[in-house]
Amino acid sequence: MAINEWWIEDPTEKYWIEITNRDDIGIDLNAPKVADSGNETWSYTLVNHVIPGDIVFHWDKKSGPGIVGYSVVKDEPFSSTVRWQSRGTYGRAKALPGKPKPEPGWRALLTGYVPLAAPITQERLRELEAKVRSVREELAAQIDGPLYFPYALSEKRPLRATQGYLVKFPRALVEVIPELDKVRELAGGPTSTTEKPGAADTPPMAGTGRLRDPIRKKAIETYAVETVKTLWEARDYEVEDVGLFQPWDITATKDGTEIHIEVKGSSVTRETVDLTDGEVRHAEGHSPTILVVVDQINITSTNECSGGRVRTWEDWLPDRDQLVPTAYRYPLPE
Numbered sequence: 001m002a003i004n005e006w007w008i009e010d011p012t013e014k015y016w017i018e019i020t021n022r023d024d025i026g027i028d029l030n031a032p033k034v035a036d037s038g039n040e041t042w043s044y045t046l047v048n049h050v051i052p053g054d055i056v057f058h059w060d061k062k063s064g065p066g067i068v069g070y071s072v073v074k075d076e077p078f079s080s081t082v083r084w085q086s087r088g089t090y091g092r093a094k095a096l097p098g099k100p101k102p103e104p105g106w107r108a109l110l111t112g113y114v115p116l117a118a119p120i121t122q123e124r125l126r127e128l129e130a131k132v133r134s135v136r137e138e139l140a141a142q143i144d145g146p147l148y149f150p151y152a153l154s155e156k157r158p159l160r161a162t163q164g165y166l167v168k169f170p171r172a173l174v175e176v177i178p179e180l181d182k183v184r185e186l187a188g189g190p191t192s193t194t195e196k197p198g199a200a201d202t203p204p205m206a207g208t209g210r211l212r213d214p215i216r217k218k219a220i221e222t223y224a225v226e227t228v229k230t231l232w233e234a235r236d237y238e239v240e241d242v243g244l245f246q247p248w249d250i251t252a253t254k255d256g257t258e259i260h261i262e263v264k265g266s267s268v269t270r271e272t273v274d275l276t277d278g279e280v281r282h283a284e285g286h287s288p289t290i291l292v293v294v295d296q297i298n299i300t301s302t303n304e305c306s307g308g309r310v311r312t313w314e315d316w317l318p319d320r321d322q323l324v325p326t327a328y329r330y331p332l333p334e
Contacts, residue, residue, distance in 0.1 A: 003042060003049055004145035007168065014054045015169040016046070017150045019161050021061040026071045026113025029056065030082045031165050032105045042148060043164030047106035048077045050166075053268035055183065056110060057169055059150075059161055066121035070183055071110035075272055080107035111271070120179050122160065125151065129159045131176040139170060216303055223305035224265025224294040225249055231310065232261070247278035248289065259288050262316070265308075266295040280318050291316040 007013035018029060031044035050056070054073040059065060082105030125132065136149050148168040151159050174180045228250060229239045237252040237259070250261040262283065264273040270293060283289045290312060297308040 003045060004143075004148075005049065006139075006143045006145065006147070007170075010171075012171050013168075015057065015171060015174055016050060016054060016166055017057040017059050017067070017169045018166055019059045019061070019150075019164060025058045025060060026069065026110055028107055028109050029073075029077070029166060030080065030084075030105055030107040032082055032084045032103050033079075034104075041164075042146065043162075043166055044106065046148065046166045046168070047108055050077055050108050052076060052266075052270070052272075056166075057183075058113075060119070061161075064119045064121035064123070065161065066119035066124070067116065068119045069113055069115040071113045074109040074111040076274065077106055077108035080105050082107065116179070118179075120177065124179075125177075126159045128176060129153070132159060132173065135170060135172045135176060138172065216299060219303040219305055220265045220267055220297055220299060221263075223297060224292075224308070225263050227294050227308060227310065228261060228263050228292045247276070247282040248286075259290060260286055261290045261292055264291070264293045264295075265297060266293070267297050267299050268295065269309075270295040275318065275323070280320070280323070283316055283318055287315065287317075289316050290314055 018025075029047045029050065031047050033040065033044065035041045035044070050073045052073050052075055055070055056073060057067050057070045060068045081102050083102050084105065132151055133153055136147065136151075136153060139147050139149075147170075148162075148164075150162055150167045150169050150173070152162050153159055174184050225241055225243065229241065232239050232250070232252045235254070237254045239253075240251045241249065242251050243249040243263075248260040249263040252259040252261060260282070262279055264270070266273075273293060283291075292313075293311045294308045295311075298306045
């Protein structure tokens, strides 16, 4: 279904909230691709719109209810199979109690779960309801289409969580909840509502835009490769960019020794990288292969790159036990 990605051009709009009663909070985001009615549901589909480095708050229906902690999106979302117990009347009528059915779904791995010292309860948010309303009204005046706002507000009932699984948590809402100041600082966001950094001066931890844009992705990849070529040329290697026709990126030759270099670039801090099967197989079959990761790259609104942190793994051989599958290739039966 078409999602109104109103946040797509703003690198500081990196917050979401999972509304759940699960016991394993902070492990992942996962939801079916369609509701029990067979129709797509925006709060499920939004799982496929997070990107690595995004921050996910967790609203636990059993604790308060309220926000009990936060996690960071580890990798790109992917198709998976989930076991989902619907909570609505329709879902309960279809599924056997305690036996959720497996079905196609969206999944995104999370990392670094941090529980809050004290939950930010629904009652606490009701104390801030005037500010929450102001945030929603300002966004509604600026944005056409759905906001996917995390809280339902009406004149008849006090503030309560939106009915849904994953919803957008606007940056402006983070700024009006004092208990989230530390999270905002860790994310590299503005320290007050008067500071709103642009793409050129956003700190590396804040990201540099929603990198689903293939042009921005290509600019970062090219910059990373050029950075590594320059480093190896400075070591008196002859270097060649072979990424278009080989399963590695750079061939470096010196004194008759040929080194293959795999390069990964990112605008955010990376503790994981995506590998293709070809890249893994090549590293297993050729020594020496070197992995170089250039992350924290700054990129402007015109896709000009600078800076970055370079980390190198010599004699790199990926451990298959450490690989996290993000998809499966299934041969169709005859």
